[in-house]
Amino acid sequence: MAQKVISKTHRFCGKRLLVVTFLITIIAIILVRILYVIWRTGKPLSKRAPQQPLSTLIVLGSGGHTAEMINLLLVLQKERFSPRYYIAAATDNMSLQKARVFENSLADSSGVKGISAEFMQIYRSREVGQSYVTSVWTTLVALAHALWLMIKIRPEVVLCNGPGTCIPLCVIAFIFKVIGIRWSSIFYVESIARVKRLSLSGLLLYKLRIADQFFVQWPQLKRKYPRAHYVGCLM
Amino acid sequence: MGEAEDGLKPKRVVFVTVGTTCFDKLVKVVDTQEVKDELLRRGYTHLLIQMGRGSYFPTKSAGDDGSLAVDYFTFSSSIADHLRAASLVISHAGSGSIFETLKLGKPLIVVVNEDLMDNHQSELAEELAERKHLYCAHPRTLHQTIAGMDLGALLPYSPGDATPVAKLINRFLGFPED
Numbered sequence: 001m002a003q004k005v006i007s008k009t010h011r012f013c014g015k016r017l018l019v020v021t022f023l024i025t026i027i028a029i030i031l032v033r034i035l036y037v038i039w040r041t042g043k044p045l046s047k048r049a050p051q052q053p054l055s056t057l058i059v060l061g062s063g064g065h066t067a068e069m070i071n072l073l074l075v076l077q078k079e080r081f082s083p084r085y086y087i088a089a090a091t092d093n094m095s096l097q098k099a100r101v102f103e104n105s106l107a108d109s110s111g112v113k114g115i116s117a118e119f120m121q122i123y124r125s126r127e128v129g130q131s132y133v134t135s136v137w138t139t140l141v142a143l144a145h146a147l148w149l150m151i152k153i154r155p156e157v158v159l160c161n162g163p164g165t166c167i168p169l170c171v172i173a174f175i176f177k178v179i180g181i182r183w184s185s186i187f188y189v190e191s192i193a194r195v196k197r198l199s200l201s202g203l204l205l206y207k208l209r210i211a212d213q214f215f216v217q218w219p220q221l222k223r224k225y226p227r228a229h230y231v232g233c234l235m
Numbered sequence: 236m237g238e239a240e241d242g243l244k245p246k247r248v249v250f251v252t253v254g255t256t257c258f259d260k261l262v263k264v265v266d267t268q269e270v271k272d273e274l275l276r277r278g279y280t281h282l283l284i285q286m287g288r289g290s291y292f293p294t295k296s297a298g299d300d301g302s303l304a305v306d307y308f309t310f311s312s313s314i315a316d317h318l319r320a321a322s323l324v325i326s327h328a329g330s331g332s333i334f335e336t337l338k339l340g341k342p343l344i345v346v347v348n349e350d351l352m353d354n355h356q357s358e359l360a361e362e363l364a365e366r367k368h369l370y371c372a373h374p375r376t377l378h379q380t381i382a383g384m385d386l387g388a389l390l391p392y393s394p395g396d397a398t399p400v401a402k403l404i405n406r407f408l409g410f411p412e413d
Contacts, residue, residue, distance in 0.1 A: 048409040062255070064330030075401045080410055094255075157408065187404055192395075193330040195358040213407055215400055218362070229403060233395035235334045 030178070037177045042212050042227075045185065056081040057155035057173075060088040060095040061163025065191060068234045069161050070102050072189065078106060083116040085153050089124040089165050096121070120149060122165055143168045154182040160201075162191040167201050174210050189215040190228075192235050196220055248281040249274055250321035252314060254329045257288040260374040261346050262307075265325060266293040271303045273381045279323060280304060285311065315339075323386075325377070328356035333363065337392040343369040344380055368392045 058073070060066045066088075078084075084103075088095040096119045103117045123142045130138070146168035158173050160166035166188070176182045188211040190202045195218045198206060205211040206225055214228045222230035251265050262284055264270055274282060284293055284307035298304025311317065314332075318324060318339050325344045326332040336343045345360040357371075364371035367390045372380040406412070 044407045045409040047411070050410055054408065064334070067331050067334070071395075072397045072400060075397045076404070077410075080405070080408075185408060187407075189400065191330065192334075193356060193359045195362045197355065197358070199355070213403060215403075217395070229400075231399035231403065234397045234400065235330070235395050 033178050037174065038209050041177075041186075041209055050077070050080055053080055053082040054156040055083055055085070055153070056157040056159060057085045057087065057153055057169065058099070059158070059160035059163065059166040059169055060086055060092075060099060061161070061165065061191075062089070062092045062095055064193060064235075065162045066095040066098050068189065068192060069159070070098065071234045072159070072161075073102065078110075081157060083118065085155060086117065086119045087122050087149065087165065087169065088119075089163065090121040091124060122146060122149060122169075124165055139168070143171075147172055150176065156182070156184050158184055158186045159189075160187070161189040162194075162199055162201060164201055167204060170205060170210050185212045186210060187213050187215070189234065190217060190221065192217040192233050194218070194221065198225065244280060246281060247279045247322040248283055248320055249279045249323045249325060250317050251282070251284040251325045252317075252332055253285060253287040253289065253327045254332050255287055255310075256327055256329065256348070257290075258327050258346075258348050259289040259291040260348070260350070261325075261327065261377075262286045262289050262291050262293060264346075264374045264377050266291075266305070267378075269378045270381065271305070273378050275303050277381060281306070283307070283317060283321075285309070285314065285317070328360045330356075330359055333359065333369070334392075334394075337363075337368055338394055340391055342384075342386045342389060344372055344377070344384070345369055346372050346374060346377055349373060363392075366390070 058069060060069060086096060086099040088099075099117075099119060123145045124138070142165070150169060150172045154176070155173070158170060160170065170186055173184045173186055177184065186205070188202065188205050190198055194202065194216070198221065202214075206214055206228065214225070216222055216225065216228045216230050217233035219230055222228050251261065253261060265282065265284060271282065280298065281304045284305070286293070286307050286309055288309075293305055293307050295307065296302060296305040315335065318336055318341060321341055323344070324336045324341045325346060326336060328345050328347050333343070333345060345364070347357040347360055360369070360371040363369050367388065369389065370380050370384050
């Protein structure tokens with residue numbers, strides 16, 4: 001009788017051990033993969049032909065952010081960064097309008113019919129002036145919406161320059177890298193309005209090493225954040 | 236400064252812009268007699284205010300009696316035209332307005348909104364003021380800035396260039412150099 005009980009507990013322990021070992025292995029694999037992605041982030045990609053375009057996600061922000069981004073897009077080779085997906089906050093009607101004007105002017109000047117660009121809106125994780133406490137909940141909603149959009153787009157290049165809307169998108173891009181859904185290169189240009197301190201978005205992407213290349217537009221910031229690039233300003 | 240001969244006085248417009256923000260403190264302060272007198276003394280004839288989402292409405296004036304002509308509107312799709320027509324721009328600290336004005340080569344006073352939660356905007360205005368591209372003021376000190384400014388001392392702003400950033404992005408992605 002006593003022997004039976006012992007063997008039962010023994011079997012139970014064995015099963016539990018198996019489950020624990022299994023879980024630890026899974027967690028270890030995920031951790032190793034995350035470390036690999038972090039290590040690989042920021043390392044240049046291998047040579048590619050200019051005819052191989054990369055699908056590009058462009059995150060727009062209100063006011064000055066969009067003007068800066070358009071200045072960058074003006075000098076990027078459009079045939080290399082194609083198709084282009086523009087995302088702006090749902091509360092921001094101006095930015096997508098500006099992007100549409102920009103894309104139309106491209107189509108006019110090149111004479112190519114049919115623009116390889118799409119325009120989308122996303123819920124914002126934090127409005128200007130919103131408290132940091134309530135922004136926890138709004139960030140979760142924004143994250144779910146961002147996931148849906150990112151599953152649809154799966155960009156190979158992400159360009160962003162400041163607004164909070166880029167954080168959920170960049171985090172998801174990073175998770176896609178970890179899972180192996182899509183390897184993307186993330187470029188972040190800190191807004192020219194930031195002279196002495198990074199924005200919250202910039203600080204997160206820099207510290208978490210999510211951005212492959214991180215640009216600042218003032219030499220003071222480069223001194224403070226040595227991994228950032230400073231090669232002049234966009235405005 | 237040319238106060239005497241009325242009909243011959245050239246039109247010199249001061250354009251005030253708050254962009255898409257609400258910045259009543261700025262609209263209020265440019266509407267004070269103190270600031271208006273100072274502008275008149277500096278030879279300006281018209282004051283045009285783009286007041287955005289604010290709720291304070293300035294007092295309109297035709298300026299017939301030799302005083303400053305005052306007019307306002309909330310939003311316009313042709314801010315660029317107003318900037319171009321201005322002899323002096325007084326703007327909120329948004330980078331869009333700042334660089335649009337600087338690119339047109341217009342003298343600019345940026346007024347910092349101290350009520351914003353995360354007031355990083357003063358950083359840009361202060362840096363550009365230090366580099367003598369514009370004057371930086373606060374609502375309380377605007378009239379002093381107008382009285383003391385020397386527009387001849389301002390340096391023109393040479394616009395930035397995105398090409399080096401684009402070059403680094405291309406190199407990172409493995410695209411051949413042009």
